[in-house]
Amino acid sequence: MPRAAQVCYQHGCTQRVAYRGRCAEHAPPAWETRSARNQTRDRAWERHVRPQALVRDGFACVRCGAREGLEVDHITPVARGGSSTLDNAQVLCRDCHRAKGIEDRKK
CATH class of the missing domain: 1.10.30.50 (DNA Binding (I), subunit A)
Known part of the structure; x- marks a missing residue:
């Protein structure tokens, strides 16, 4: 059963999200595939x-x-x-x- 839509966690934002708690505009950046130590390796x-x-x-x-x-x-x-x-x-x-x-x- 899919989750019920929620309102974005960001204060003042009224967009609905299905998961992760934030809309696309307020979502944190995706994790890098390499660690910070290996960014410049x-x-x-x-x-x-x-x-x-x-x-x-x-x-x-x-x-x-x-x-x-x-x-x-x-x-x-x-x-x-x-x-x-x-x-x-x-x-x-x-x-x-x-x-x-x-x-x-x-x-």
């Missing part, structure tokens, strides 16, 4: 640097040699001035990546 990392790093490191973790659960990591985190280039990328397995993250936070 360089897509070159996903398209170019990650595949090149995997090939360069032989599809294996550079610390333990594992070949499953691989992730490409920034050697120097971007938050600490690292860049999204091949020189700053390394392949790590999930466990080594997690351990490196803990080490980075202690610094």
Whole structure:
């Protein structure tokens, strides 16, 4: 059964709405598909640097040699001035990546 139409929540607006509580004029903006942190993220990392790093490191973790659960990591985190280039990328397995993250936070 559909909901009964309501009046827009915005003070003074008399338009009727079927859901969400606000008319199209007063509705909040739609959620972004990417988080605010990733709005300006360089897509070159996903398209170019990650595949090149995997090939360069032989599809294996550079610390333990594992070949499953691989992730490409920034050697120097971007938050600490690292860049999204091949020189700053390394392949790590999930466990080594997690351990490196803990080490980075202690610094």
